[in-house]
Amino acid sequence: MTRARRGDCSPTLSRHFTRPIPRTLGLVIVLVLVLAAIITVGFAKRRTLAPRLAALVVERPAPVAPPPLDRGVEWSGEWYTVQHLDEVTIAIGEPRSEGRNVSYLLLGSSRAVLFDAGEGWADLSPVVHDLTDLPVIVIPSHLHYDHLGSIENFSAIALPDLPALRAQARGGVLVPTFDQFLGVVVNRQPPALHVAEWWKPGDPVDLGGREVVVRHTPGHTPESISLWDPARRWLFSGDYITPRPLFAFLPGSSIGEYRSTARTLMAVLPGDAVFWGAHDELDDTLAPQLTISDLHDLARVLEAIGRGEAEVSGFFPRVYPVNDQLEIWADIGDR
Numbered sequence: 135m136t137r138a139r140r141g142d143c144s145p146t147l148s149r150h151f152t153r154p155i156p157r158t159l160g161l162v163i164v165l166v167l168v169l170a171a172i173i174t175v176g177f178a179k180r181r182t183l184a185p186r187l188a189a190l191v192v193e194r195p196a197p198v199a200p201p202p203l204d205r206g207v208e209w210s211g212e213w214y215t216v217q218h219l220d221e222v223t224i225a226i227g228e229p230r231s232e233g234r235n236v237s238y239l240l241l242g243s244s245r246a247v248l249f250d251a252g253e254g255w256a257d258l259s260p261v262v263h264d265l266t267d268l269p270v271i272v273i274p275s276h277l278h279y280d281h282l283g284s285i286e287n288f289s290a291i292a293l294p295d296l297p298a299l300r301a302q303a304r305g306g307v308l309v310p311t312f313d314q315f316l317g318v319v320v321n322r323q324p325p326a327l328h329v330a331e332w333w334k335p336g337d338p339v340d341l342g343g344r345e346v347v348v349r350h351t352p353g354h355t356p357e358s359i360s361l362w363d364p365a366r367r368w369l370f371s372g373d374y375i376t377p378r379p380l381f382a383f384l385p386g387s388s389i390g391e392y393r394s395t396a397r398t399l400m401a402v403l404p405g406d407a408v409f410w411g412a413h414d415e416l417d418d419t420l421a422p423q424l425t426i427s428d429l430h431d432l433a434r435v436l437e438a439i440g441r442g443e444a445e446v447s448g449f450f451p452r453v454y455p456v457n458d459q460l461e462i463w464a465d466i467g468d469r
Contacts, residue, residue, distance in 0.1 A: 181313075181383065181384060181385045181387070181465065182312070182313060182385050194319070194320055195231075195232035197213075197230045197231060197255060198230050198231075198232075199230070200212070200229075200230060201229050201230070201419060202419075203215060203229075203419050204418065204419045204420045206218070206420070207227070207419045207420060210226070210261045210264065210265075211256070211260070211261060212256070213228060213230060213255055213256035214226050214227065214228060214252075214256070214258065214261045215227040215228075215229055215419060216261070216265065217419075217420065217421050219410070219421060220366070222240070222241040222242070222344065223238065223239070223240055223241070223363075223366075223368075224238070224239040224241075224265055225237075225238055225410065225421035226238070226239060226252070226258065226261060226262070227414060227419060227421065228252060228253055228255065229414065229419045230255075231253050231255055233253050233280050233413060234378075234413055234414040234415070234416065235250070235252055235253045235280055235281070235283075235412060235413060235414075236250075236410075236411070236412055236413065236414055236421055236422060237249060237250040237251060237252055237258065237412075238250070238361075238370050238410060238421075239262060239265060239266065239270075240341065240344070240346060240361070240363070240370075241266055241268060241341070241344070242268070242340070242341025242342035242343055242344040243341070243342035243343040243344070244268070244340075244341065244342025244343075245268050245269045245270070245271065245341055245342060246262075246266050246268040246269070246270045246271075246341065247270070247271055247272070247273060247292075247339070247341060247346060247361070248262055248270055248271070248272040248273075248288070249272075249273060249274075249275060249361050249370050249372075250272075250274055250275050250281045250372070250412055251272050251274060251281060251282055251283055251284045251285040251288070252280075252281075252283040252284045253279075253280040253281075253283045254279065254280070254282075254283025254284065254320075254322065255283070257284050257287055258283065258284035258287070259284055259287040259288055262288075269290065270288060270290065271288075271290040271291065271292050271330065271331065272285055272288045272290070272291055272292070273291070273292040273293065273294070273333065273348075273359075273361075274293075275358060275359055275360065275370075275371075275372025275373060275374075275412055276314075276354060276355040276357055276358040276359070276372060276373065277310040277314040277315055277324075277355065277357060278314070278315065278316055278355070278373075279315050279316055279317040279319065279320060279322055279324075281372070281373075281412065282310070282315070282324075282325055282327075285325055285327065286325045286326075290330045290331070291327050291328060291329055291330055291331075292329070292330060292331040292332070292333050293308065293327065293329050293331075293332060293333070294332070294333055294334075294335060294348050294350060294357060294359045295332035295333060295334040295335070296335070296350065296357055298356065298357065299357055300332070303329060306328060306329050307326050307327065307328055307329070308326075308327045308329060309324055309325075309326050309327070310324040310325075310327070311324075312385075313385035313386055314355070314357070314385075314386070316384070316385070333348045334348070335347075335348045335349060335350040335359070336348070336349075344363075344365065345363075345364065345365070346361050346362065346363055347361070347362040347364065348360075348361060348362075349361070349362050349369070349399070351371070351372070351374040351395045351399070352388065352391040352392075352394075352395055353374055353382060353387065353388060353389075353391045353392030353393075353394075353395050353396075354372070354373045354374055354380065354381060354382065354384075354387055354392070355373075355384075355386045355387065356386050356388075356391070358372055358373065358374055359372065360372055360374060366408075367403075367404055367406055367407050367408065368407070368408050368409075368410060369399075369403065369407055369408070369409050369410070370410045371409045371410065371411050371412070371424075372411070372412045373411075373412050373413065374392075374395065375409055375411060375424060375428065375429060375432060375460070376409075376411025376412050376413045376422050376424070377411060377413075377414075377415050377422045377424060377459040377460065378411075378413040378414075378415065378422075379453075379461050379462070379463050380392075380432075380456075380460065380461070380462040380463065381451075381463050382451075382462055382463060382464045382465070382468070383450065383451035383452075383463050383464055383465045383468075387465070388468070389436065389439055389440075389462075389464050389465070389468045389469060390440075390468075390469070392432075392436055392462070393433070393436040393437065393439075393440060396429060396432055396433035396436055397433065399429060400426075400429060400430065400433055403426060403429075404426075405426055406426070407425075407426050407429075408423060408424075408425060409423065409424040409425065409426075409428065409429070410422065410423060411423075411424060415459075424459065424460075428456075428457065428459065428460060431456050431457045431460065432456050432460060432462070435454055435455075435456045435462065436462070439454060439464065439468075439469055440469050442469065448463075449466065450465070450466055451463035451464060451465065452464045452465070452466060452468075
């Protein structure tokens, strides 16, 4: 009898390891591997997948019945409300929508600027043209669908003069990307924005007897801006800060940029600055108003998030309470 060499497998072990895997078991293994791959890829792409999943499983909320209006707020048609913040500044609300968007019309003596263009349930342009005979240019706070709803119905559009947006525009026309627009949530395609003017952050824009300044305020999106009215010490803050959950878990959102923007705003804004946000509270029809103390509260929580010391709940998104009006929703592990 020949003795097996050292290192050789015994006939029994050899037969065990060379026996074919049963077909059913093989299919199970393949399915498990595919599922694991899908989960891995899905987790990595969760920010982009979240709007798609929302579009599949969440029905867009239908308009609600007209709510009772607060004093100083009036209807303009069946969808929009108007509130005069002063003689030359008008908040245009959408209290019948779930988003409760608020756009702002700022009047000068020679022209007007519309900051944001509504959610898109109804055309905003007739309301604006009923409020002023001045030429109107519209600039969005960012490129999400609920801020571009009626933008194509205005003849003049401005965008912030940011290198990434300049590079994206072709022949003066910018079409928002999927991540910028998120129109899948409402089954809407992005509009083609024919850019008439590029407004450089930090430079004053003359409306005739009134100047506004674009502030680049990334965090909610990379291209997010606010409009600063230095004479009134008002910041029209878009979605950066508004008395609703602040979304920092969407494609392009960043807690780090949110924190950097908060530091910058606290350094440059006066202590009596007032913030006018882009989304109203659910039980309020007045324009959403916050103060510098709310910014300080937000900055404090953002700094605590960076240190890993903030109070938090939830998985995705992670929910960080700020104060009785604010909370910020962030991505997993985003600091």
